Amino acid sequence: MDEQAxxxxxxxxxxxxxxxxxxxxxxxxxxxxxxxxxxxxSAADATQEAFISAYxxxxxxxxxxxxxxxxxxxxxxxYDELRRRKRRPTSSLDALYVTDxxxxxxxxxxxxxxxxxxxxxxxxRTLHAGLQTLPEEQRTTLVLSDVQGxxxxxxxxxxxxxxxxxxSRLSRARAKMRDYLLAQEELLPAGYxxxxx
Amino acid sequence: xxxxxxxxRQSNDEQVDELLSAYVDGLLRPDERKKLEARLEREPALRxxxxxxxxxxxALADLPELDVPRNFILAPSMVAAPGTAPPPRRRWNxxxxxxxTAVATLLLLFVLAGDFFVVxxxxxxxxxxxxxxxxxxxxxxxxxxxxxxxxxxxVAEPAEGELPVIPEVExxxxxxxEAGDEAPGERVPAPEGAELPAAAEEMPGPTxxxxxxxxxxxxxALPTESAQLDAAETPPTGGGGMAPTATLEPTALPPSLSLxxxxxxxxxxxxxxxxxxxxxxxxxxxxxxxxxxxREVAESVPLWLRLLEIVLALLVVSLxxxxxxxxxxxx
Numbered sequence: 001m002d003e004q005a006x007x008x009x010x011x012x013x014x015x016x017x018x019x020x021x022x023x024x025x026x027x028x029x030x031x032x033x034x035x036x037x038x039x040x041x042s043a044a045d046a047t048q049e050a051f052i053s054a055y056x057x058x059x060x061x062x063x064x065x066x067x068x069x070x071x072x073x074x075x076x077x078x079y080d081e082l083r084r085r086k087r088r089p090t091s092s093l094d095a096l097y098v099t100d101x102x103x104x105x106x107x108x109x110x111x112x113x114x115x116x117x118x119x120x121x122x123x124x125r126t127l128h129a130g131l132q133t134l135p136e137e138q139r140t141t142l143v144l145s146d147v148q149g150x151x152x153x154x155x156x157x158x159x160x161x162x163x164x165x166x167x168s169r170l171s172r173a174r175a176k177m178r179d180y181l182l183a184q185e186e187l188l189p190a191g192y193x194x195x196x197x
Numbered sequence: 198x199x200x201x202x203x204x205x206r207q208s209n210d211e212q213v214d215e216l217l218s219a220y221v222d223g224l225l226r227p228d229e230r231k232k233l234e235a236r237l238e239r240e241p242a243l244r245x246x247x248x249x250x251x252x253x254x255x256a257l258a259d260l261p262e263l264d265v266p267r268n269f270i271l272a273p274s275m276v277a278a279p280g281t282a283p284p285p286r287r288r289w290n291x292x293x294x295x296x297x298t299a300v301a302t303l304l305l306l307f308v309l310a311g312d313f314f315v316v317x318x319x320x321x322x323x324x325x326x327x328x329x330x331x332x333x334x335x336x337x338x339x340x341x342x343x344x345x346x347x348x349x350x351x352v353a354e355p356a357e358g359e360l361p362v363i364p365e366v367e368x369x370x371x372x373x374x375e376a377g378d379e380a381p382g383e384r385v386p387a388p389e390g391a392e393l394p395a396a397a398e399e400m401p402g403p404t405x406x407x408x409x410x411x412x413x414x415x416x417x418a419l420p421t422e423s424a425q426l427d428a429a430e431t432p433p434t435g436g437g438g439m440a441p442t443a444t445l446e447p448t449a450l451p452p453s454l455s456l457x458x459x460x461x462x463x464x465x466x467x468x469x470x471x472x473x474x475x476x477x478x479x480x481x482x483x484x485x486x487x488x489x490x491x492r493e494v495a496e497s498v499p500l501w502l503r504l505l506e507i508v509l510a511l512l513v514v515s516l517x518x519x520x521x522x523x524x525x526x527x528x
Contacts, residue, residue, distance in 0.1 A: 019270040026269045031262050044266055051269050055276050120259075127256055146257040152224075171218035172211065177257070178249040 003066060010058050018055050025067065026051070028148065029074045035143040036078040038132045046081055050074035068157040071150075075140055075158060082136060130180040137161075138173035145170050217247050221254055291524040298516040305509040312502055 001024060009017030029050060034043035050073045061069055131139055137159070144150045144158060155166045216233055219225050225233065237244050 015271060015273060015276070022270050023268065026265050027262065030265045030269070034263055035260075040263075040266055044269075047265075048269050051271060052276055055271055123256060124260060127260060142257065146254050147260050149258075167215065167219065167224075171215040174218050174221075174250050174253055175211075175214040177253040178246070181253055181256070182249060 007058070007061065007066060010055065011061070015055070018058065021066070022051050025070055028067070029070060032071060032143060032148060033074050033078055035128075035131060035147055036075070036136070036140055037081065038128070042081060046074060046077045049081075050077040053077065065154065065157065068150075068154050071144070071158045072160065078140075079136060126181065126184050127177075130177050130184070133180060134173055134176055138169050138176070141166060141169040142173035142177065146174070213243065213246070214250070217243075217250050220247070221251055291520055294516060294520040294523055298513060298520050301509060301513045301516055305506065305513055308502070308506055308509060312499065312506065316499060316502060 001020065003021070003024075006017045006020050010021065026047065030043055030047045033046040033050070034040060037043045037046055050070070054070055054073050057073070131143065134142065140159060141155055144155045145152075150158065152163050152166050152170075155170075156163050159166065161169075216225070216229070220230065220233055237247060
């Protein structure tokens with residue numbers, strides 16, 4: 001995929017070219033939105049809103065990392081939605097249903113036995129819940145760094161803050177996540193307990 | 198005191214965590230890394246904190262990546278032209294609408310107060326004035342049209358040297374002159390088809406009433422007749438022996454009012470006189486509704502006021518509803 005050619009075509013109004021970019025980045029965009037928002041429906045809405053905003057604003061894209069530019073848009077879309085939720089707190093009917101399925105549950109791999117698969121699902125559920133306890137900026141920084149693998153410079157571009165702020169937010173988020181996991185230790189599978197390592 | 202220690206300890210913990218986080222990422226300078234590793238060997242608690250952070254980082258890195266629930270490709274209907282920002286949605290500021298509602302309400306109250314305390318009393322006053330003017334003697338109101346109609350009636354021009362032809366006045370003068378000392382207050386039935394005004398019926402006698410009404414009727418309604426009569430230099434009214442041609446100016450009353458005590462025994466009434474009398478007698482009936490139209494004019498003033506009040510009330514209600522809706526959306 002020639003990303004620059006697609007971007008230029010999209011800037012000329014070629015919606016098909018932009019949709020090529022959508023298909024390439026939608027998984028990363030959706031996963032970032034999912035970790036920030038905490039549920040799939042909100043993440044899907046934020047993702048769609050982000051792509052619409054990106055297409056409408058692609059004329060203002062002046063080069064650099066298109067991925068970082070796109071991630072910044074989805075991050076802002078998530079922040080907007082979270083602020084809207086704070087102003088108008090609504091209780092979702094889905095929250096009334098308690099399901100055993102972990103958020104973002106994945107299929108069991110061939111090399112993984114049923115027991116290990118169950119432990120991994122428990123850990124994923126705990127980690128996902130722990131992420132939601134973090135402040136928005138720390139959560140975003142932690143997800144970008146430790147879940148999605150961006151380096152400090154990219155995180156600085158995406159979040160629009162300095163490198164020092166990124167380091168500070170990341171260290172605080174990691175420390176809080178560590179403390180959360182220690183507090184939830186009895187809920188963690190035996191193989192994942194910190195004192196058993 | 199304890200708070201100071203807590204803050205200092207918390208700040209120290211944050212600095213240590215920042216070092217540990219950078220150490221996990223391999224971003225410490227070599228001298229910083231050596232110093233931290235020396236501390237880790239000496240401090241098991243610090244080593245435990247580092248292990249906990251490494252575990253969290255590794256666990257987060259192992260979080261699975263979700264599949265998208267659907268494709269997010271854009272349809273043409275979902276987007277506007279590329280490179281163009283969406284038109285900024287016009288947001289009504291609800292406090293502005295609130296102020297507008299308050300101003301409109303105050304204006305409505307002001308208009309209502311003006312209606313009740315200024316316009317209504319003045320209208321009542323006007324109505325009472327009109328009634329008061331009508332009440333003392335109903336004849337001006339009813340006779341007014343009659344008077345207005347009088348000058349329009351054709352009066353036969355008398356020939357030079359002759360006395361003017363004055364239908365009823367002449368008749369009455371002749372009658373009175375002939376009647377001599379007969380009682381002047383007796384009435385004579387009105388001509389057929391003519392209704393007597395109430396005030397005219399109450400008129401006591403020819404002389405006082407005629408004097409009183411002369412200024413009104415003779416001077417305004419029949420100026421030509423009066424002038425002609427004056428020009429004839431008729432002697433003032435007196436007892437008997439009055440010249441037959443002498444006329445009484447006061448008798449310029451409506452022709453329907455005959456003050457002669459008895460019907461004229463012999464009258465030389467010309468057809469012109471009869472026609473004029475008939476026309477004058479019928480005239481008041483046609484112009485009767487005039488005073489009512491005056492009242493209607495007086496009452497038409499509040500009509501625009503009512504409309505203004507209705508418009509203002511609708512404006513207040515609309516603004517209030519808009520304010521509530523905009524505020525609900527904004528919150």
